[in-house]
Amino acid sequence: MKGTNLGEFEELVLLTVAALMEEAYSVAVCDELSNHTGRSVKLGVVHAVLNRLEEKGLVKSQLGEATKTRGGKRKRFYQLTIPGKAALVNAKSMRDQLWDRIPSLAWKNV
Amino acid sequence: MKEQRQHHPPSWAQRFVEWYCKPGLAEDLIGDLNEYFERNVESIGPARAKLIYMIDAFKFFRSYTVRKPTFVNFFINWIMIGSYIKISARNLMRNKLFSSINIVGLAISMSIGLLLIAFVLDLHSYDRFHKNGERIYRITNVLTFNDEQSKYASTSIKAGKLIREKMTGIEEVTIVRDFSQDAKVGDKILPIEGYWAEPSLLRIFTFPMLEGNPETVLKDPYSIVLTEAAAKKLFGNESALGKAVQFDTLTYQVTGVMKDVPFFSHINFEALVSLSTAEQLNRNDKNFETWTSMGSNYVYLLLPPVANMASIQSQLDALAKEENRFDESTKIQLELLPLYKIVVGENLGDMRGSVQVHMPPVVLWILGGLALVVILSACFNYTNLSIARAMRRFKEVGVRKAIGAGKSQIRQQFLAEAILISLAALILSYFIFLVLRPQLINLAPEMQRTVKLELTPSMVLAFIVFSVTVGVIAGFMPALFFSKVSAINALRNVSSVKVFKHTTLRRALVLIQYTFTLIFITTTAIGYVQYKNILAFDLGFNTENILNIHMQGNKPEVLLKELSEIPEVTELSRSLIITSVGNAWGGFMKYKDSGDSALVLTNHVDENYLSVHEYKLIAGGNFKARPTTAKGVREVIVNEQVLKQFNIGNGDPGKAIGEEITFSSFAINGRKMTIVGVMKDFHYGKVDNLVGPVAFMYWTPENRGIINAKIRSTDMPATMAKIESVWKKIDRVHPFQAKFYDQEIEDAYSEMSSMIKIIGFLSFLTISIASMGLFAMVVFTTETRLKEIGIRKVMGASTGNLIFLLSRGFLWLLSISALIALPVTYFFFKKIVLTNFPYHTPVQITELFAGLLAVLLISFIMIGWQTMKAARSNPAKVLKSQ
Numbered sequence: 001m002k003g004t005n006l007g008e009f010e011e012l013v014l015l016t017v018a019a020l021m022e023e024a025y026s027v028a029v030c031d032e033l034s035n036h037t038g039r040s041v042k043l044g045v046v047h048a049v050l051n052r053l054e055e056k057g058l059v060k061s062q063l064g065e066a067t068k069t070r071g072g073k074r075k076r077f078y079q080l081t082i083p084g085k086a087a088l089v090n091a092k093s094m095r096d097q098l099w100d101r102i103p104s105l106a107w108k109n110v
Numbered sequence: 111m112k113e114q115r116q117h118h119p120p121s122w123a124q125r126f127v128e129w130y131c132k133p134g135l136a137e138d139l140i141g142d143l144n145e146y147f148e149r150n151v152e153s154i155g156p157a158r159a160k161l162i163y164m165i166d167a168f169k170f171f172r173s174y175t176v177r178k179p180t181f182v183n184f185f186i187n188w189i190m191i192g193s194y195i196k197i198s199a200r201n202l203m204r205n206k207l208f209s210s211i212n213i214v215g216l217a218i219s220m221s222i223g224l225l226l227i228a229f230v231l232d233l234h235s236y237d238r239f240h241k242n243g244e245r246i247y248r249i250t251n252v253l254t255f256n257d258e259q260s261k262y263a264s265t266s267i268k269a270g271k272l273i274r275e276k277m278t279g280i281e282e283v284t285i286v287r288d289f290s291q292d293a294k295v296g297d298k299i300l301p302i303e304g305y306w307a308e309p310s311l312l313r314i315f316t317f318p319m320l321e322g323n324p325e326t327v328l329k330d331p332y333s334i335v336l337t338e339a340a341a342k343k344l345f346g347n348e349s350a351l352g353k354a355v356q357f358d359t360l361t362y363q364v365t366g367v368m369k370d371v372p373f374f375s376h377i378n379f380e381a382l383v384s385l386s387t388a389e390q391l392n393r394n395d396k397n398f399e400t401w402t403s404m405g406s407n408y409v410y411l412l413l414p415p416v417a418n419m420a421s422i423q424s425q426l427d428a429l430a431k432e433e434n435r436f437d438e439s440t441k442i443q444l445e446l447l448p449l450y451k452i453v454v455g456e457n458l459g460d461m462r463g464s465v466q467v468h469m470p471p472v473v474l475w476i477l478g479g480l481a482l483v484v485i486l487s488a489c490f491n492y493t494n495l496s497i498a499r500a501m502r503r504f505k506e507v508g509v510r511k512a513i514g515a516g517k518s519q520i521r522q523q524f525l526a527e528a529i530l531i532s533l534a535a536l537i538l539s540y541f542i543f544l545v546l547r548p549q550l551i552n553l554a555p556e557m558q559r560t561v562k563l564e565l566t567p568s569m570v571l572a573f574i575v576f577s578v579t580v581g582v583i584a585g586f587m588p589a590l591f592f593s594k595v596s597a598i599n600a601l602r603n604v605s606s607v608k609v610f611k612h613t614t615l616r617r618a619l620v621l622i623q624y625t626f627t628l629i630f631i632t633t634t635a636i637g638y639v640q641y642k643n644i645l646a647f648d649l650g651f652n653t654e655n656i657l658n659i660h661m662q663g664n665k666p667e668v669l670l671k672e673l674s675e676i677p678e679v680t681e682l683s684r685s686l687i688i689t690s691v692g693n694a695w696g697g698f699m700k701y702k703d704s705g706d707s708a709l710v711l712t713n714h715v716d717e718n719y720l721s722v723h724e725y726k727l728i729a730g731g732n733f734k735a736r737p738t739t740a741k742g743v744r745e746v747i748v749n750e751q752v753l754k755q756f757n758i759g760n761g762d763p764g765k766a767i768g769e770e771i772t773f774s775s776f777a778i779n780g781r782k783m784t785i786v787g788v789m790k791d792f793h794y795g796k797v798d799n800l801v802g803p804v805a806f807m808y809w810t811p812e813n814r815g816i817i818n819a820k821i822r823s824t825d826m827p828a829t830m831a832k833i834e835s836v837w838k839k840i841d842r843v844h845p846f847q848a849k850f851y852d853q854e855i856e857d858a859y860s861e862m863s864s865m866i867k868i869i870g871f872l873s874f875l876t877i878s879i880a881s882m883g884l885f886a887m888v889v890f891t892t893e894t895r896l897k898e899i900g901i902r903k904v905m906g907a908s909t910g911n912l913i914f915l916l917s918r919g920f921l922w923l924l925s926i927s928a929l930i931a932l933p934v935t936y937f938f939f940k941k942i943v944l945t946n947f948p949y950h951t952p953v954q955i956t957e958l959f960a961g962l963l964a965v966l967l968i969s970f971i972m973i974g975w976q977t978m979k980a981a982r983s984n985p986a987k988v989l990k991s992q
Contacts, residue, residue, distance in 0.1 A: 026142050043146055044169035047139065051174050063138060069148065071119075073141025 058084035216535035322366025491883035511597030528585020628931030630873030650792025697775025730787035
């Protein structure tokens with residue numbers, strides 16, 4: 001099934017959408033990602049990922065109110081869906097499980 | 111905030127995104143871009159912000175943002191086109207008058223376009239059959255003689271040889287020389303036209319051999335290669351290969367037979383004879399291979415696929431510079447002319463004065479311009495009528511818009527209609543084309559030799575493209591006009607739509623049409639009158655009833671004797687050339703102390719010439735001596751211009767008799783001659799030349815030339831048959847060549863007469879097209895104003911009043927176009943055309959107004975007829991029915 005696996009960047013975007021709550025639209029997501037990951041995130045890429053997440057049904061979107069600042073264009077706000085939430089939780093628990101499987105001794109050999 | 115507002119993202123980038131983006135996504139995407147942009151303006155400045163905006167605009171071009179593939183739209187459009195055609199066809203059927211006027215008008219005018227296209231395509235198909243065509247060049251000689259520069263297609267044999275020996279970067283060189291002799295096979299004698307040629311000719315050009323080895327057929331002296339047709343003429347159905355052909359006293363061997371030369375070849379021949387023969391025959395002629403003897407030879411080059419043109423030209427320049435050292439008065443430069451530019455290209459002289467196929471582009475441009483005027487006229491009709499009928503179609507357009515048709519769809523509908531009409535017109539115009547084709551081809555003998563105007567696939571394609579273009583031009587304005595109609599207005603109240611705003615446009619179109627029509631028709635009238643005047647022009651001697659028989663190399667004595675026995679032949683004389691038809695012969699004359707010699711035109715005539723042609727002698731008499739060789743000629747008869755030019759006799763012609771002058775030409779080297787007679791000035795050249803100095807010398811047998819026979823006959827065909835049978839006795843090979851002097855003069859102006867014919871025909875077309883348009887407009891206006899007419903009639907208007915009311919507008923238009931057209935034509939002729947003819951008659955008012963009158967008459971009849979009909983209509987009926 002297409003919708004179950006999240007790519008690394010997809011996961012980050014999805015997390016950001018979740019974190020931004022009501023304010024999740026592409027530019028904000030882009031800013032947030034840039035701030036927290038320290039890498040330069042391209043708007044186009046974010047947009048493409050958001051679009052893909054929507055296709056997978058992990059987020060849903062709707063157009064907001066018109067604002068003057070964007071040349072009168074409305075923003076498209078993204079919201080986590082229940083499958084999206086599940087996917088995030090799923091990803092986190094999977095990682096946690098893997099973390100737990102690392103015995104502390106193993107670190108010494110690295 | 112305020113500062114930010116001043117910077118706008120690049121609008122084209124935004125439009126680009128809007129264009130490719132799915133409609134649902136476009137808004138927020140552009141919003142994002144704009145937001146980003148504004149922030150960037152603040153942080154990194156407007157310039158870089160714009161750059162990033164543009165880059166991002168392209169980056170968003172991703173599979174998910176792009177609209178669904180447009181083939182779906184195309185598909186829908188195709189379906190729509192079907193519907194457009196259906197609706198258009200119905201519309202055309204419903205308005206028969208409108209459609210037929212448009213189709214017929216467009217068809218007539220398009221047939222001119224078709225002729226022109228066929229003509230141009232024919233010209234451009236010349237020489238295309240050569241495999242290496244793009245690499246073949248001909249050498250052009252640019253001759254500067256006494257500071258006067260002229261270009262010649264012919265080159266010296268020496269130039270060809272030097273190029274072959276000295277130049278690098280050239281694949282092949284070939285020298286070609288005109289050949290024209292009578293071939294003798296057994297008892298059969300046939301004139302053969304062709305070239306002296308080298309083997310390399312067949313390596314450069316693609317003239318396929320049927321029999322014989324192309325490498326060797328032209329190698330040995332006295333070898334001849336015949337074309338299939340020539341071989342058949344000489345040997346019938348026998349194989350010609352290896353047989354003997356006699357030219358003069360020499361025997362040539364047929365070494366090969368080749369395919370006939372295609373029609374579209376600027377090189378045309380019946381036979382090729384090895385150039386090595388010509389070299390042997392001219393061994394003792396020191397002029398044969400000199401730098402300046404450039405008559406009748408042509409040099410062609412084949413360049414390698416990658417050629418260094420600059421290097422070749424500089425080598426040619428160096429070569430010419432080297433050779434030009436030896437002659438002070440004459441400078442020759444060599445230039446390269448690509449094969450494909452030979453037929454459609456600059457007008458080049460030819461020492462032989464041959465009539466090679468040639469058409470300067472400027473003529474094509476002029477003809478194209480004239481054709482365009484005619485076609486535009488028909489397009490204007492279409493535009494005019496379509497918009498005039500607007501009222502009736504607004505509802506249709508309104509309904510279409512109301513149910514969701516966009517502007518572009520309305521546009522497409524009207525364009526489709528126009529294109530459909532023009533395609534229908536194309537079919538009709540092709541038939542007209544078929545009718546006109548022989549007319550055009552037979553317009554002039556050169557035309558028959560130049561074009562075939564036969565249909566080829568590329569021609570069909572060009573015709574269709576042309577027709578669609580005409581449709582688009584014709585339908586452009588109506589499409590634009592109707593697409594702007596607002597649905598609400600059109601449906602609520604048809605009359606509220608401002609169609610009358612567009613009457614100015616319609617008026618302007620009618621005005622242009624009529625202006626062109628008038629210009630055309632007055633041009634024809636003036637041209638025709640001038641042409642007739644030229645033919646009737648008093649040349650200063652008599653040309654009536656004089657038959658000029660070309661001797662074609664035969665000695666005239668026998669024929670002269672035979673002719674004198676025919677009772678209808680009253681007088682006979684001999685001359686070297688026929689004057690006043692554009693021929694010229696001449697040399698340089700010098701008188702006593704005058705330091706400079708000046709050009710004097712000459713003719714060699716016998717003692718009867720002056721009386722046959724009724725030249726007026728004002729002093730002295732006829733030739734006294736009758737020398738039998740050119741060397742013995744010592745007497746000249748000159749015209750008044752000679753006396754004036756050299757100031758002989760101080761204005762008294764009598765005193766000039768007995769004066770001595772020195773004359774030199776290429777045959778006579780500085781010989782002293784005596785003036786024995788002075789004749790009145792006459793027109794030696796064509797009427798477009800001024801009268802110049804002329805000297806007549808005594809005709810001697812070397813001259814061969816022409817017999818001038820004065821004929822008085824009541825049964826001309828019988829007399830001509832008699833003379834022809836006499837000719838057959840002395841020359842069985844060459845067909846009898848004779849023309850009456852008046853006919854020769856008419857032929858000399860054949861270019862002018864065909865130009866008048868063409869313009870006359872075009873003016874006939876424009877007048878009929880404009881008339882058709884006017885007719886439809888009148889019908890339309892009277893129809894729409896029928897109610898008004900009815901009311902006026904009821905109120906007591908007379909028929910005369912009504913006719914005046916209805917035709918006033920049109921008459922105004924015609925007057926304005928006359929005001930524009932007549933002065934334009936008048937000054938065009940006065941300042942440009944007629945300045946080339948020193949002896950023209952001034953443009954008469956009658957010629958100018960004859961055309962105007964004709965146009966007015968035709969329009970009056972049409973306007974009058976329709977308005978009469980409307981004015982006479984029974985108001986009771988009209989008003990009741992509406």
